[in-house]
Amino acid sequence: MDRRQKKTREAIFKAFTELLADKNYNQISVQEIIDAADIGRTTFYAHFETKDYLLKDLCEELFGHIIDTAMGLPHGHYHYSCENTTDSVFLHLLRHLQENDRNILELLSSQNNEIFLRYFKSNLKKLILTQYADKGLLKNARLPEDYLVNHISSSFVETVEWWLSRKMKETPEEITEYFLGAIEPILN
């Protein structure tokens, strides 16, 4: 990719992220992004059709990355159905978050974080499916697999949200225990 493209694309992402940190998505105008990124008006629209597409691309880059690294971890290594939390892929994700990789925390704690939480959840579903579906962990006599996957990924996202709302007082290990404590009982 052209160096110029890359540079402006990152400048836009950076400006957008910073604006999102202290402003509602709806209240951010394209003009503000343009000014903050210090680029020409034409340039923005050459990169992104609308503000919504910018958001979409940013989310895909952020959550695609964080989930991909988790996907890359050895499959057989993680069992969230075992007692100890130290091997959980969820613990890995929480530590990743704690390091605030790519300023993702600002977005997840921002005013209308639902947008980002939705992407988070959507990517998480894939992770859960690819890693655990074939292990039979999602077989539950009372609950459909689809419902279970949705429940697990949703619960993790909410757990993260809850953690953030408490300013991350707890350690990733504690949060993992809470989460597994809420999820394990319904797995076989």
Next chain:
Amino acid sequence: MDRRQKKTREAIFKAFTELLADKNYNQISVQEIIDAADIGRTTFYAHFETKDYLLKDLCEELFGHIIDTAMGLPHGHYHYSCENTTDSVFLHLLRHLQENDRNILELLSSQNNEIFLRYFKSNLKKLILTQYADKGLLKNARLPEDYLVNHISSSFVETVEWWLSRKMKETPEEITEYFLGAIEPILN
């Protein structure tokens, strides 16, 4: 309240709700609401400071109502920790939804339903707290009560969302069983 005020307020709510049914919140302009409600420009701004405040008021009216009726039910009558689902307050809520009281379904299934789901969840927390906190059901050795309340209300909202995404194929009774099946194991 003045009949005129009431009338225009409801006209605005109606127009807004209808617009939300087939359009994203961000893409709805105040002008469109004004046109759809067939009121004067001045009138809108006399009622609502901004579009955001309109949304807030609408949500409070909708979810305040649906939760209040559930609150009004006899407390001792419902136990979500018992085996049968027929007495659950959650079943009552689902039936309420199925009747599509006040066109709430259109909003919960709309493009950016996160806004409404957030209000739903927020009101649900109050319901769970006032009805079950004093029963000791939320005492769990492994999990903090605050985390539990958040987990339960979040799970119910997601369950509803999941139900809607499947076009409500299942009956309220089936959904209640799924939900209780995911929640009961972590209660004492």
Next chain:
DNA sequence: TTGATACAAAACAAGATGTTCTGTATTTGA
């Protein structure tokens, strides 16, 4: 070096926003 591409700057129409003003209809309360 050359052709292609990315960018800047400016101008543009169309539309949205929120306010202000004037005049009319309706309600409320005395």
Next chain:
DNA sequence: TCAAATACAGAACATCTTGTTTTGTATCAA
């Protein structure tokens, strides 16, 4: 029932945002 208060309509307004177009310049890649 009458008068004062209130709610509303309509229009005009300055200001901002949006997305496009045009022209010219700088930078890249081969």
